[in-house]
Amino acid sequence: MTEINDGRVAAELEGDFVVFRIGMRVHRLWKVRKWFPIFRGMPKMLDELESDPDSGLLAYDSNLGIRKHEFVQYWQSFEKLREYALDSDSRHAPAMKWTNQIIEESDAVGIWHETYLVHGDEYETIYHNMPVTGLGKAGTLHPATGLRKTATGRLEQTGKNDV
Known part of the structure; x- marks a missing residue:
């Protein structure tokens, strides 16, 4: 418990930091084969980030629902967040490529993010x-x-x- x-x-928290909200919304629940791979991607990325103390990820919370799923992340800096997002050796870059392809081909799911510099x-x-x-x-x-x-x-x- x-x-x-x-x-x-x-x-x-000492100094400046970044709040990064990222999520997805399932529009068509019955199209599981389209949205479930996207849903599975975020926990894998978070595991990758947590395993690297220099990644810049400080902490995160998850809010999972039936249609809407959100992760609120706290980062050391925007530079660290951007570095991870663009790193071709990380899980994020290839995941975004196939996520964007799925979204362009199907109305099953949508994704979003917001970045706040604090x-x-x-x-x-x-x-x-x-x-x-x-x-x-x-x-x-x-x-x-x-x-x-x-x-x-x-x-x-x-x-x-x-x-």
Whole structure:
């Protein structure tokens, strides 16, 4: 069973980082032969990234549904993310080639991604009675007390009177 952190904690990460959201949507559930190979590709890429400490991947979460599947990844930098995406020796480049071919040939599935460049002082987090999740996997968890008690405090947008 997943361990739950009692109480409220906030995650902090040193410096800038990248949030990369990537996912797929199954449009035609019965066309399993078209969408399932794409679905299987992401876990293999994540295994590859986790096995390489220099890859730049800090952590990730997955949200799997019936039609919509999403992975939220935390990266050291956009350069590291781009380096992996373009590396012809990695799983990503060939997977994108056949994924794009499947999508062009069939209406069974669609894919998407979003990339956010985050400055080290321009985010805040709170986790209350949760297992380690999200940025908490990539950063360090601290009790949400003092200035960490409120969103404005965590963003350093307030004085001590907000606590």
